[in-house]
Amino acid sequence: MTPHPAARRITAAFTDAGVTGRLHATDIDTGAALGVGSDTPVPTASVHKLCLVATLYRRAHLGLVDPTRPVDIPAEGRAPGSTGLSVMRDAARLSLRDLASLAVAVSDNTAADLLWDALGLDTVNTTMAELGLTHTRAVHTMRELYETMREDAAGDPAAYTDPAAVTRLRALDPTRTNRSTPREITALLAAVWRDEVCPGEYGEELRALLGLQAWTHRLAAGFPFDDVRVSGKTGSLPTLRHEAGVVEYPDGGRYAVAVFTRAASTDVTLPAADAAIGRAARIAVDALRTPSA
Amino acid sequence: MDLLLHLRYFRTVAEEQHFGRAAARLRMAQPSLSQRIQRLERELGVRLLDRGPRGATLTPAGRLVLADTEHLLTAADRLTATVARVHSGALGTLRAAVPPGLGAPAVGALLTAFRTRSPGADLELRELPTTEQTAELTAGTLDVGIVRHPCPAPGLAFGPTLHQPLGALLAADDPLAAPPELPTAALTGRDLVLFPRAEAPALHDETLTACARHGCTPATVHEAAGPDFTRGLVLSGHAIALVPRTPDGAGTVWRPLRGNPVTWRTSTAWPDGKDGPAVRLFADTAHEILREHADMRPAPSARMVFPRPASEFPL
Numbered sequence: 065m066t067p068h069p070a071a072r073r074i075t076a077a078f079t080d081a082g083v084t085g086r087l088h089a090t091d092i093d094t095g096a097a098l099g100v101g102s103d104t105p106v107p108t109a110s111v112h113k114l115c116l117v118a119t120l121y122r123r124a125h126l127g128l129v130d131p132t133r134p135v136d137i138p139a140e141g142r143a144p145g146s147t148g149l150s151v152m153r154d155a156a157r158l159s160l161r162d163l164a165s166l167a168v169a170v171s172d173n174t175a176a177d178l179l180w181d182a183l184g185l186d187t188v189n190t191t192m193a194e195l196g197l198t199h200t201r202a203v204h205t206m207r208e209l210y211e212t213m214r215e216d217a218a219g220d221p222a223a224y225t226d227p228a229a230v231t232r233l234r235a236l237d238p239t240r241t242n243r244s245t246p247r248e249i250t251a252l253l254a255a256v257w258r259d260e261v262c263p264g265e266y267g268e269e270l271r272a273l274l275g276l277q278a279w280t281h282r283l284a285a286g287f288p289f290d291d292v293r294v295s296g297k298t299g300s301l302p303t304l305r306h307e308a309g310v311v312e313y314p315d316g317g318r319y320a321v322a323v324f325t326r327a328a329s330t331d332v333t334l335p336a337a338d339a340a341i342g343r344a345a346r347i348a349v350d351a352l353r354t355p356s357a
Numbered sequence: 358m359d360l361l362l363h364l365r366y367f368r369t370v371a372e373e374q375h376f377g378r379a380a381a382r383l384r385m386a387q388p389s390l391s392q393r394i395q396r397l398e399r400e401l402g403v404r405l406l407d408r409g410p411r412g413a414t415l416t417p418a419g420r421l422v423l424a425d426t427e428h429l430l431t432a433a434d435r436l437t438a439t440v441a442r443v444h445s446g447a448l449g450t451l452r453a454a455v456p457p458g459l460g461a462p463a464v465g466a467l468l469t470a471f472r473t474r475s476p477g478a479d480l481e482l483r484e485l486p487t488t489e490q491t492a493e494l495t496a497g498t499l500d501v502g503i504v505r506h507p508c509p510a511p512g513l514a515f516g517p518t519l520h521q522p523l524g525a526l527l528a529a530d531d532p533l534a535a536p537p538e539l540p541t542a543a544l545t546g547r548d549l550v551l552f553p554r555a556e557a558p559a560l561h562d563e564t565l566t567a568c569a570r571h572g573c574t575p576a577t578v579h580e581a582a583g584p585d586f587t588r589g590l591v592l593s594g595h596a597i598a599l600v601p602r603t604p605d606g607a608g609t610v611w612r613p614l615r616g617n618p619v620t621w622r623t624s625t626a627w628p629d630g631k632d633g634p635a636v637r638l639f640a641d642t643a644h645e646i647l648r649e650h651a652d653m654r655p656a657p658s659a660r661m662v663f664p665r666p667a668s669e670f671p672l
Contacts (some may be wrong), residue, residue, distance in 0.1 A: 082559025084509055110669055146666045171669050210670075221672040222659045227506050227624065228515035279667045300669035303510065328559045329507035332664045332672075336562055 068098035070351035074344045075100055081340030083305070083325040088246035089348035092254045092310070092318045096352055102247040105199060105238035106324040109209075109299030110171045111249060111306050112202055112242045114274070116179050117164040118252060118261050119191040121270040123183070124161075125262035131161035135178050143207040148172025161269070168297055169276040173206040180205040192248075195255055200244035209235055209242065213301075224302045225330045235301050236326075246322040249308045253320035257310055271295065274309070281335065282307040283321065286342025287349075303327045305334070307341050311349055319352055321345045361433050363397040364426045366390060367405060371423050375412040450479040451635045454490050454502040456623075458552075458584075458601070463651035470642050478635060487557060494628050501636045503643055506622040507559040514632065516625035516640045519653035522617035523564070526550075526591050526598035529610050533597070538613045542572030549575040550590045550598035553582050564599065564619060571618040602652045623653060 078085035078100075086101035108115075123129040137156045142149060147170035149156065158166075158175075160182060166175035180188075185202050192200040204212070212234045217223035224230065234240045252261075256274070259267045275295040282305065284294040296309020308322035323341045327334055366383065370390070373379040380387040398405050405419035415423060455464055464482075471480050485493065485502070491509050493499035506518065525544065527534040533543055549568070554561040565578065579596060581587040584603075590596045592608050599619065603611045625640040632640070647653040664672055 080558050082507060082557075082562060084511070144671045146664060146668065146671045150671075170666070213670075221662070224670075224672055225660070225662055227508065227510060227518060227622075231510045231514055231629065281667060298667075298669060302670070326509070326511065327507065328509045329563060331507075331563065332662055332668050336558075 067100075068351065070098060070347050071100050073347050077340055077344045077347060078325065081325075081327075081336045081343075082329055082334075083327045083337050083340055085323060085325040085340070085344060086246045087321070087323045087344055087348060088250045089319055089321040089345065089352060090250045090254055091352050092257050092320055093316075096355070097247075097250075098348060098351060099246060103199075103245050105243050105245055106306070107236055107238045107241045107301070107304065108200075108244050108249075108324075109235075109242070109301045109304055109306060110173075110176075110206075111297055111299035111308050111322075111324075112244070113167045113171065113176050113299075114249065114252060114297045114308060115188050115192055115197075115200060115202065115244075116176060116183070117168060117273060118256060118270065119183055119188045120160060120164055120179060121262045121266045122191055123187070125264070125266045129160065129183070131164075131266075132159045133182075134159050135163060135182065137174070137178065143173040143177045143205070144210045145171070145173035145206070149174035149178075161273070165273055165276055168273055170278055171298060173210075177205045177207055192252070195252065195261065197244070197248040197252060200248045200252070202242045203240075204242065212241070225332065227330050230302050230330050233302060236304060246308075246324060249322035250320040253308060253310050253322070257318060257320065277309075281338040282341040283309045283311075283323070283345055284342065285339050286344075286346035287311055299324075302332075303330055305337050305341060307345075311345070313353070317353055319349045321348060358396060358400055360400070361430065363393055363400075364429060366393050367397055368423065368426050368430065370394060370406065370413055371415055371419065374414060376408070449477075449635060450481055451639055452481045452483075452498065452500045453639055454483045454485040454493070454499055456487055456490070456503060456505050457484055459484075459503065459647075460601070460651055463646055466650045467643060467646045470646055471639060474642060475635070475638055480639075490626070494626060497628070500631070501625060501627045501639045503623060503647070504626045505557065505560060506624065507557075507563060508624075508626060512629055513626050514629040516644060518622050518624045518656060519644070519647055520617075520620035520622055520656055521601050521647075521651060521653045522613060523599045523601060523619045523621060524603075524611050524613045526587065526600050526603055526609055526611050528591055528594055529605075529608050531594075531597075534610050534612060536612075538615050540572070541568060541614045541618055544568070544573045544575060544597055546574075546576050548577050548579055548590075548596040550579045550581050550587050550596050553580040556582070560621065564621070567619040568599075571614075617657070623647060623651075 074087055086104050088099035088102040090097040124131040134157050139155045148166045150173050163175040163178050166172035189201055216233045255261050277296055279298055282298055283296045287294050291314045293312040296307050299306035303326050306324045310320050312318045323345055327337045369383055370379040376387050380390040403418040404416050406413040407416055487504045487508050490502040490504050495512050533539050579590055587598045588609055591598050625643050627636050662672055
């Protein structure tokens with residue numbers, strides 16, 4: 065297959081930002097698609113929360129779980145994280161679907177782990193397989209993922225910014241951590257938007273939930289238009305910056321895009337690398353909207 | 358049949374002229390040795406030894422075979438020794454690379470030091486930008502390299518990181534050239550000259566971010582690929598180039614930035630899991646040479662890192 069003409073520009077956008085990137089974009093209604101490394105296995109990091117919340121709502125639709133079921137959240141034993149319940153101090157009680165909201169809105173690792181505990185890794189993997197996503201697989205919860213990081217860094221946080229140490233992190237190796245491919249993640253999003261994961265009210269609720277994300281520095285930054293709606297979920301680990309989401313135009317065009325990048329730099333703050341995700345996504349979406357472009 | 362092994366048995370019997378004594382020397386049973394010599398004779402199709410009551414004597418054919426046996430075994434021993442030296446890094450061809458701009462003294466010292474430490478080894482050294490080195494290391498056409506960071510990491514392992522401070526290359530009559538060193542913030546409002554961004558976008562951005570972090574916001578940034586053009590822009594008067602230590606001369610001077618806040622990071626790199634003795638010898642040698650001849654030093658001190666919530670992972 066000859067690469068799409070836009071693929072060269074997408075690669076150039078990644079290179080210009082000092083990252084290597086994989087991307088897959090698909091028109092949710094026509095199935096037209098393009099990509100760069102679409103079928104390369106990638107470590108998903110927090111993008112895997114998409115699989116988690118999609119599983120919650122699919123099982124709710126099937127009557128296997130009540131998304132309003134309350135969960136007790138003790139003050140102790142929370143997953144590491146810089147937002148949400150992970151940084152809150154006191155015991156709380158939230159429903160499964162409100163945990164899902166936190167897991168998407170601010171990538172709350174504790175909220176995500178409570179859902180992983182409630183649903184089980186196997187259930188999420190099986191649900192993905194039912195949807196035809198056979199390369200999408202979770203092997204650990206967020207706290208287990210951070211445990212591998214701590215072990216690999218041998219207790220030295222400076223290791224996360226040391227190039228030699230970063231190369232040894234298992235969390236960055238798609239054979240040893242939660243993984244998927246750009247094509248499978250867009251397939252999941254397209255299925256959610258086509259009501260194939262859970263139709264009806266639960267479908268509406270799931271899509272609304274995926275629009276809650278607070279960050280706008282990646283995918284949304286590529287679409288700074290008031291009349292364009294961007295839903296998405298980011299994922300980040302040392303040198304990794306990802307986001308997968310859906311871009312909806314007022315003319316009815318809707319596109320699922322998944323972008324997975326790895327920066328050459330180990331710096332934690334890299335606005336150019338974040339912005340490259342939006343830039344690459346817009347090149348892809350524009351190419352799908354104007355096939356001659 | 359292991360011909361070399363059987364020839365060794367034969368040589369021992371020929372030297373001892375006696376199966377019993379030869380068997381004792383070889384620490385094996387005499388019948389077993391006899392069988393092996395018979396097997397060799399069958400394989401070669403000639404009788405090598407006459408067995409008598411007082412011992413074993415060489416036949417005329419045996420004498421000819423013994424002469425060639427000596428040559429063969431000597432050559433075999435040499436081969437084994439060579440392979441052992443290749444494994445230990447003392448011999449063989451090592452395909453290595455250095456990044457552009459490392460400086461003639463460092464490249465010269467690296468070649469000399471490697472040759473001294475590994476006289477039998479053939480070092481094939483090329484100058485390649487970091488991006489090309491990573492591509493070749495991944496493709497297997499390069500064994501080891503010296504790369505500048507940020508360097509794409511998939512599939513690679515790195516040696517320890519060294520820092521090379523950048524300083525200001527100024528026109529000799531520039532007022533900023535008067536003191537022996539200058540604060541980075543003094544470059545604010547001036548035109549900066551840096552290598553072309555397309556050569557290494559991440560390093561270009563990192564360098565300017567480090568300048569900003571230390572109070573320097575340049576008026577504009579010019580891109581210059583080579584030392585001549587860089588020097589020309591500096592000589593024109595308004596521009597200041599950010600470069601590693603450079604000898605003064607031809608109307609320009611180099612001044613360090615106070616506290617060395619802007620550095621380029623360098624390390625050795627090789628394909629992960631392929632750090633044989635030759636690669637390690639090169640990496641260790643390069644690390645020493647870069648410290649001695651390229652103004653490089655270990656990381657000054659651990660940098661504070663404050664991830665923001667949107668970074669998604671805590672430290």
